[in-house]
Amino acid sequence: MNGFDTKIHLLLTIIAPLVGGVVAWALGSRGLSAVRQSAAVSTLATLGLAGWLVIRALADPALAAGLPVALVEVPWLTGDFFNVSLSLGLDGLSLWMFGLSALLSVTAVFVSWEAVTDRPVGFYCLLLVLESAMLGVFAARDILLFYVFFEFTLVPLFFLIGIWGHEERRKAAVKFFIYTLAGSLLTFLGLLVIVLWSTAHTNIVTFDIETLTDHMRTDPLPMTAAGGYLQMVVFLALLAGFAVKVPIVPLHTWLPLAHVEAPTGGSVDLAGVLLKIGIYGFLRFSMPMLPEATAVAAPWLFALGAAGIIYGALVALVQTDLKRLVAYSSVSHMGYVVMGLFALTPVAIEGANIQLINHGLASAGLFAIVGMLYERFHTRSIANLGGIAAKAPWLAVFFMLFTFSSIGLPGLNGFVGEFMILAGSFQRAWSGVSAAWQTWYLSLAVLAVVGVVLGAWYMLWAVQRVFFGPSREPPRHGEEPAESLDIRRHELVALAPLAVFVLWIGLAPGTFLGPVSASVRETTGEAAIAFAARMAEEPATADIVERPTSPSPLAVLP
């Protein structure tokens, strides 16, 4: 696997979509097909680069040890007072998300193949810029660089929804943007406090995430009344942005609107990758840097995760719009991920990690097929569709596959994630918690199991109504020739890779779990220990665990 330098490889992967964007823009005058072909070529090339990089990273023993690989470090905003660098790299937490971003970008281009004819240059350029930003978010190893990518992803998606979306697109775009921005600005303040704290305690200005994590370990933010519960304050600030992004109920209201109004390509990226950035933020920042606050908040966030599962499922059950149904299923499924994360057992957290990818694949596939149906019939209403399977058998096959993946059929990827999350949650209920909390965890875990049943109900019911049953095809749009309604070549390119991974993760999850586990242990170990310590004190007092802090914050200064 000896190729060129991994640094350059990583940089190239992130820059490739931008280059593709410039090419697409330059080809703008040649018309739609030239533009979309160039976009397809650049996303495929990026996928190739990213896939090769993932393979090279997996071969690197450092990754298995939980260390980042393919490190790039270019000073950017340096001087006496800032020390921000273009610092990139991949580790177990980010590796699969990085690959997933590249994969879903290909899907996003191919599902838009015929759907987007209005101003294609702008559309594909924005899609490529978005891809670059998504790759950047997961590769960033500098806290400010992460934030720059994190917030910048809003801009291309804002335009994608606002220009190429459906009827309510303007409202959806603005709501999406403001909701997410409001949350992430508070996140930004929280991240700044972390940097300031580390600067004050070590006299070293650094924005490097790894170094900051180390500093936070040796000098944690105070979790005492005397210290103003600063750690909790910062945790809540970070939560504001990440919870909106995930979204954790009750901060989810932007999501159904944004999804329903977005063009299919935008929905694919939004559901597949952008929702994951919130969870990734918890894993990357909240849990390793603020372990004690995480331990305090974990039971409540666990409950919000369970609430999201049930709420999302119940709302999905009564939807009449297929796309809206899939959007609410996202709310429900992200609930599992939140639950797994804050169960704080290794199995559950690894399950949450793998579930991130699973949900990315399944929901992207479902949104893609809903988009294809809309292209054919110009409706998303479940009542107006019926018996599609007879006319478009392959579409039905793919839809069934992603449905089964999302409801957790054994043998497919969804099962692996959901099983691990549920197992981990029950494990948490039975070990290391006091009697009162045991009831809490146990009842919530049972609720999550109920959620699995509900999930199967609303998804299968929708499949039954749309794909089977009496044919209720609405009048087709325009005077198109009676060509086949089944899957077309470009649609196959969009869906097949997703299906491959759905099966692959389902059948051989070890390949994907292996590199994750070392990093997960590394980043969440502190939080789990803090949680155990807190629970150990539980019977005596419900107060917050105090950790010894250094005598004076400035004692370390020379």
Add this chain to the structure above:
Amino acid sequence: MTSLESFSLLTPELVLLGAALVAYLGGAFAGLRQGWLVAILGIAAAMAVSGGQPAGGAAVASGPVSIDGFSIFVRWAVLGIGLLLALVQSGDIFAAAVSRGPGLHRGGTCEEAGTFLVMLAGMSLVGVAGDLVLLFTGLELVSIPTYILLGLKRTDARGQEAAIKYFFLSLLASAVFLFGATTLYGIAGTTSLAGIADALQAAGGTSTAGIATVLLPIALGMTVVGTAFRLAAVPMHFYAPDVYEGTSPGNAALLSTLPKLAGVVVLGRLLALGITAEPSPAGIGPAAMAHLDLFWQLTAILAAITMTVGNIMALWQRNLRRLLACSSIAHAGYLLVGVAVAAAAAATQAASPLGDVAAAELSWTLGMGGMSAALFYLATYVLPTIGIFGAVAYLGHRWPEWTATSGPRPPREEITTVDDLDGLSGTNPVAAFAIALFTLSLAGIPPLPGFWGKFTLAASALKVDWTSPLVSGSRRAWFVSLAVILAVNAAIAAAYYLRIIAAMYFKSTKRGVQADGGLAGGLAMLACLVLVAMLTVQPRGLLAAATRAGKSLTSPVPAAVADESLAQMSDAGQERLTGKPAIP
């Protein structure tokens, strides 16, 4: 201390005034275009004779003139802004020449350019003033030409209303400011800023109580309120929407940039009265301490109210210039955050008289003090703002919807509302892209300059009293809340900024845009676009310049140790970055 020396320090200002004279005299022989050519050449000449920023040294004072790193930064800012504004302003003229409507006046004279140059000279004088009288003179030298430009540009009722409104309120603000300045003179018995600072810091005994409880609140309250007019900050903010709406894009660009700079400079000079270059072991004295405390409280409260009021007012605006006026009010609030932080940080430092080295060092790590952040923010605010007004000036008019069958073609309409920008991405893609980029920068979206500006402001606010616990009511809690209010406001602001973008990109229109505003406005827009792009990629240079400027104001060094401490400072910076001591 000869007056000749004072004049030699003022060479760039004198060059500007000289160019103004050329424009006035030449007006008898030449037209307007030549006038603006003189203006641009005059500014370029003034730039050529402006020195660079002294590397952190002490102020050079002579008579009423005092030049330090802060003044030099202000001078360069004035000249740079002046160059861009000259383009936008001359854009107005072209628009006027082709206008069919009664609004903009036709022709125009060379004197406009001269008046504009006088205003720049006045603005630059504010920066170098080391004396209350020169400071006030400089401010008036900014105000009076503004009345003329406001009155000249538009001759319709609305334009005249704007001019008159601005005139009376500006007079009121000047009077209020002068009252405060007189009180300062009453405290110190001198008009020299250095003298007043000495008097404040030396005040002791029975007179202190009187100064601190009676005179200082009056002096500060009056001067700050007087200055709030120039910043368009609460409580003197309400004129902005009416005046911006009534005047031309060029004048609106001018009003939203130069007076703001003046406001920040005046507040900086006032704040510095409580700061000394050579701290005595006994501390700075109770009167100076009261000054700093009062100052940060006043500016922090005004900052919080101003940004909230500005943003909420902006949410309801349909008129583009009114909307930008409200947004400029909100940005005045952000700027005030920086000023308040600077005062609070100075108060913290003053409270530890022997100079807590660690605290002082920390106050500079991670992005500068409040004053530097305010100056940096000002720059990141000014560029997109001038860019938007430049673009509006360039776009000029648009045609009403019209079909050949519906009668004669109606006259063109000036672009006034946000809706007039509908579908601009289709008709004028470059202008639409530029406006979108400027708007996103004003909204503070990374990695655009506005984000770097808000970043430095928030970081400086979070850093106030860092070592003390975060308990409610403490100074630290105040500034943490201020940072949160800033963040929330940035989110509110996104709502109306996005409306502009949504109009340009998400709507379509059948109305063509004439783009008859002349190339000068477009040139200003492109120049701002390039500068914004450069700052996006690498804001380091501007950051360093703003840092030096703010530092020379809020932690001045005595002349003797200036060079030595500079060397140390960069060593310390080196050490902080690498974690290793600098190589000797």
